[in-house]
Amino acid sequence: MFRSDLLKGKKILVTGGGTGLGKTMATRFMELGAEVAICGRRKAVLDETAAELAEATGGRISTHAVDIRVPQAVEEMIAEIWASGPLDGLVNNAAGNFLSRTEDLSARAFDAIAGIVLHGTFYVTSACGRRWLAEGRKASVLSILTTWVWTGSPYTVPSAMSKAGVAAMTQSLAVEWGPRGIRCNAIAPGPFPTEGAWERLRIGGRKAESKDDYATNPMRRAGEQRELGNFAAFLMADECAYINGEVIAMDGGAWLNNAGNYARLWSLGDDDWKRMREQVQSQNVKDKSQRSV
Ligand code: HXC
Numbered sequence: 001m002f003r004s005d006l007l008k009g010k011k012i013l014v015t016g017g018g019t020g021l022g023k024t025m026a027t028r029f030m031e032l033g034a035e036v037a038i039c040g041r042r043k044a045v046l047d048e049t050a051a052e053l054a055e056a057t058g059g060r061i062s063t064h065a066v067d068i069r070v071p072q073a074v075e076e077m078i079a080e081i082w083a084s085g086p087l088d089g090l091v092n093n094a095a096g097n098f099l100s101r102t103e104d105l106s107a108r109a110f111d112a113i114a115g116i117v118l119h120g121t122f123y124v125t126s127a128c129g130r131r132w133l134a135e136g137r138k139a140s141v142l143s144i145l146t147t148w149v150w151t152g153s154p155y156t157v158p159s160a161m162s163k164a165g166v167a168a169m170t171q172s173l174a175v176e177w178g179p180r181g182i183r184c185n186a187i188a189p190g191p192f193p194t195e196g197a198w199e200r201l202r203i204g205g206r207k208a209e210s211k212d213d214y215a216t217n218p219m220r221r222a223g224e225q226r227e228l229g230n231f232a233a234f235l236m237a238d239e240c241a242y243i244n245g246e247v248i249a250m251d252g253g254a255w256l257n258n259a260g261n262y263a264r265l266w267s268l269g270d271d272d273w274k275r276m277r278e279q280v281q282s283q284n285v286k287d288k289s290q291r292s293v
Contacts, residue, residue, distance in 0.1 A: 001230050006237050008033030011087050015039050015068060015124055016094030018046040020194035021144060021228060023053075025091055028229030029236065030059035037081050039064040040094065068094055068120030078127040086135065089236050090128050092121045092143040092166065097159040098200045110158045117162035122169065129177060138181035142235050143170055145188045145247060147255035156201070167247050174245025183244040185235050190251020192223040216263075219252030 012029050016022040017038025026036045030053055038061065040046050046063035053061055062084070066077045081087060096116040100109070125141055132139045146153070146160075149167040153160040167186060174184045193209060214220050231250055234240065249255060257263045268276070 002032055002233060002237075004032060006032040006233060006239075010089055010236070011035045011037070011085055012089035012091065012236060013037045013039065013081060013087050013124075013128070014091040014093055015120075017091075018042065018049045018063075020196045021189065021192060021225070022091070022093040023049055024225040024229045025093065025232040026061070027053055027057070028226070028233050030057040030061065032233055033059070034089075034236075035060040035085075037062045037064060037087070039066045039068070039077060041065065041067050068124055069115035071119075071123045074120070074123040074127055078124070078131070082131060086131065086137060087128055087139065088137070089140045089142070090125065091232065091236075092124060092141065094120060095144070095159070095163075097156055097197065099155050099203070101155060102157045105158065113158035114162045117159060118165045121166050125169065125173070129173070129182060132182055133177070133180055136181070139183075140236050140241075141170075141173070141182065141184040142232060143167075143184070143186040145170075145186045147188045147190060147249050147251055149188060149247060151255060170247060171245050178244050183241060185243055185245065186247040187228070187231060187235070188247055188249045188251065188255075189228055190217070190223055190249070190254045192225060192228055214252075216257050217252045217254045218257060219254075221252065223250065223252065 007029055010029075010033075012026075012034050014022045014026045014029070014036060015038075017026045017036070018040040022038065022040075026038055026049070029036050036053070036059065038046055038049065043063065043065035046065065050061045050063045053059065062081070064077045064080065066073050068074055094116055096113045098113075121143060128139070128141070131137075143166050145163045145167055148156070148160040149164045170184045170186045173182070177184065191214070198209075209222070211220075214222060228250060231248075235243065
């Protein structure tokens with residue numbers, strides 16, 4: 001889909017890059033020539049991913065063990081990354097989430113999620129942003145959100161609130177930092193099954209995925225990892241740099257499936273549609289018979 005040197009010369013940090021969507025994006029960036037830094041809380045997982053990606057792509061990758069909820073630790077990590085060369089891009093991918101009734105959440109439970117998604121994303125973005133602004137460097141920030149930023153999401157309220165906050169950050173910084181060469185965008189992915197999310201968000205401990213999981217998705221399927229990797233690469237590349245301040249869904253159209261009243265008419269067959277037409281026509285005939293002009 002892309003030139004193999006699309007991201008050559010760029011250095012990109014992917015938070016939560018050791019697993020899941022973060023690993024997918026890191027892989028795609030490296031395939032397209034970028035140098036990548038990944039961070040997360042588990043050093044062994046990061047190192048294993050780094051070895052795998054270096055082997056698979058021949059690219060350069062560094063790993064950084066950090067809990068992004070701790071601002072001082074974030075500052076130290078960003079200083080360490082900058083010491084070997086400045087970043088050109090940041091992907092705010094690290095997140096935390098679990099299903100819970102909101103009335104069952106303790107303050108610490110809320111903080112555990114908001115600390116990663118809202119506060120941690122801000123700490124990393126501001127640590128990078130300050131450096132880019134001081135150096136007059138162009139850069140791109142991409143945040144991974146969800147479509148819940150538009151709809152809200154029951155039983156995952158701390159995540160929905162925090163991701164909505166990051167959407168507001170994206171739009172705000174697009175305007176504040178745009179004139180100084182830093183653009184900010186976000187992807188709101190729909191279902192891209194990963195172990196970290198699906199083990200925490202699958203309803204009632206259900207194990208296997210079923211086709212019914214996607215019955216209300218217009219594309220009738222989950223997203224494929226490579227699709228998200230390609231979209232992230234597209235937004236990190238310079239060739240469409242006029243995109244700034246956008247939160248773009250990549251969910252097969254799922255969040256729109258309640259648009260209007262008729263999304264569920266998918267299940268109607270030819271005979272049903274014939275009957276519907278006859279129903280309308282018979283009403284038209286009735287109306288016409290009562291017309292005086
Ligand atoms: C209620 C819970 C809970 C649960 C934890 N807590 N799990 N409360 N229901 N299922 C409470 C704990 O009791 C504790 O509060 C507080 O939260 C902190 O818990 P810890 O386990 O000490 O937290 P920590 O080790 O920091 O772990 C953070 C975490 C964890 C967020 C809770 O799940 C995590 O590390 N997740 C990272 C990976 C992840 O979540 N990936 C999925 C992202 S999916 P008390 O008061 O008891 O001390 C995503 C959006 C996907 O972001 C969108 C898909 C469409």
